[in-house]
Amino acid sequence: MRKKFVAGNWKMNLNASEAQSLAAELKAQFEVCENADTIDVAVCPPFVYLSSVAAALEGSTVELGAQDVYFEGNGAYTGEISVEMLKDVGCRYAIVGHSERRHVIGETNELINRKLHSALAGGLEPILCIGELLEEREKGQTEAVIERHLRKGLKGVGKEQMLNVTIAYEPVWAIGTGKTATPAQAQEAHEFTRKILADIFDEEVAQATRIQYGGSVKPSNAAELMSQPDVDGALVGGASLKTDDFMGIIKGGIPPQGDCSSCCRNCGK
C-alpha cells in the first residue's frame, strides 16, 4: 500500500522568525501525533529559510523540501539554486513545475524536465506538479493537459528512478481560490494520471507512484480527499502556514486504525 505523503508549500510567505516558529510548532505537534509513523510529512519553505527551518526540525521526522531547483550544478546562473546546495542544507525533496512557476514565471515542460532529471541525478526526490487551468477544464482538455505534463515532464526518466518521484495533481483553478476539486473530480484525475504512468512505464510503476492532490486542501476536506483510492496525500499551500490547520490535514491522511467506531476523521466511510 502506498504511504500517504503530505507536504506544505509555504510559497513566498513568512519572515525568518515566523518560519522558525512554524517549524518548531509543527515538530512538537507531529511528535505527539498518534500513528505519525504511518504518514510522510515535509515542508517547503522559501530558499532563504531552509537552513533555519532545518535547524528547527532537527531530530524530527518532518522532512525538508525546496520549492524549486535549477538544473545546472554550479556557475554563472544568477539567482538560481542547485541540487547540491539544497542537499547541503538538508533538503530531501524539491517541487518542480509548480503551476505558479509554469504560469507566472513561464516555465516550460522542457525546463521542468531538465530540473527533474538533475534533482534525480543528484539524489533529491522531485515532486512534479501537473494540472489544468480553468479554461482548459472548461474546454474539456483536462486529460490532455495531464497527459502532456506527464509525458514531457517525465521524458527520459527510468522505471527505477520513478521510485523517487511524487506527482502532485493540482488543478490550477483550485489553487489558493478556496475552490477545491470534489473528491470525485480528484479521483478521476488521479486515476487517469495513474493510467498514463502505466502507459509510460508499466503497471507496477503506476501502482507504486504516489500522487498527491493540491488545491485548497483544508482540515475539513483532507480526509475525504485522501480516502479516494488514487489520492495518496496532499500538497498544501495556504493551510500549511498554520500549525493547527496543517496538523488537521496530516491527521486526515493517517489511515484509520482499527474499526470506524473508534475514529471519525470525516472520511465519508
Ligand code: PGA
Ligand atoms: P493552496 O495551494 O493549498 O493554497 O490552494 C496549493 C499549492 O499551490 O500547492
